[in-house]
Amino acid sequence: MEDDDVIDFRYHLVSLISVFLALAVGIVLGAGPLRDTISDQLTGQVEVLREEKEALRVEVDENRRAIEIDTAFIEASAPALLDDVLPGYRVAVATLPGVTDDVAAAVTQRIEQAGGEITARVELSADWAAPGAESARGDVADTARSDLSGISSSETDDVVLGTALAVALTDADASSPRVPSSRATSVLEALTDGGDALVSVQGEAAPADLVLVLTTPQVPLEPDATVDPELEPTNVTWALTLAATAEAAPTVVAGYAAIDTDLLVRVRGERTVTTVDGLGTVPGQVTVPLALAAVAAEEEPTPYGSGIGAQDPLPATQELTGPPALEPAPDPTGTDAPGSPDDPTATDDPTGTDDPTGTDDPIGTDDPSATDGGDGA
Structure with missing residues (x-):
């Protein structure tokens, strides 16, 4: 066996013995004088984690409840607000x-x-x-x-x-x-x-x-x-x-x-x-x-809103009277139909007082050819 191989073998053997010695020492110390200290530390850390978890759970429940209350309030207020x-x-x-x-x-x-x-x-x-x-x-x-x-x-x-x-x-x-x-x-x-x-x-x-x-x-x-x-x-x-x-x-x-x-x-x-x-x-x-x-x-x-880039949570209340309206087209079947009172093309009803057969009838009293009702004196 060459010298290098002998050295490598001895090195690995020493390393392996060192690992087992360290493990044995750890077991002895852990089972002996350090047992209570290590156990107390682990128990304390577990207890702290348990308390933190419980506190977070309570906080989450409180936040969830607060959100539910706020949501219910907004739901109830929405009809008046809108x-x-x-x-x-x-x-x-x-x-x-x-x-x-x-x-x-x-x-x-x-x-x-x-x-x-x-x-x-x-x-x-x-x-x-x-x-x-x-x-x-x-x-x-x-x-x-x-x-x-x-x-x-x-x-x-x-x-x-x-x-x-x-x-x-x-x-x-x-x-x-x-x-x-x-x-x-x-x-x-x-x-x-x-x-x-x-x-x-x-x-x-x-x-x-x-x-x-x-x-x-x-x-x-x-x-x-x-x-x-x-x-x-x-x-x-x-x-x-x-x-x-x-x-x-x-x-x-x-x-x-x-x-x-x-x-x-x-x-x-x-x-x-x-x-x-x-x-x-x-x-x-x-x-x-x-x-x-x-x-x-x-x-x-x-x-x-309340997200990234939001400036205001809510707009100011506006008092709108209605949308900008266009003039509707005349409805031939409605109040603006020809002959209706609102029709700008029918200011005089042809069947009313200006009816050609009425008082302004050209063959009536205002007819120049019929001053005495149409009969000559």
């Missing part, structure tokens, strides 16, 4: 992919509770902002661009489509607030055309005074997870599009602002759109009609 907040205002609701029916229904209920009316419900597809759908968006934007006045050829597709959404949902015919204008109809056709349409309409759609866009939350990331590289450009596209919608029509965007990657946080970065966070909670849902009223009153764009 009474006549949106008197007769027409609201179009647009939902992004992933918004649940329960959330949309809860917000709709609050708007109606405030005196508003939902005149259109539309769903926006993911292609509005998907990084791989630029070409399809460009085609729709080119089709809609010709119907949008004031849109220059240099405007981006995001601005064109955001403006198109506002026009499609709010532009009314000059003769009736209930009838979409020809421009709105043409733009909506462009947005809903094809198998991969950007917009799908639920039921009948009538022009609205206000637009409400509902967004979804971003799922919180795990500590070691990485952000989807497509998330940020998608959020940017949505934010630019919705900013253009708000520029073209009174608009509120409601959603979630719990983490930095939530879409609503990016929308708030534009500083040109009124937003509401906490959409999945009763406080957030009650705030939505109040924010719509603030937009109708032409208040400055403000982020409402």
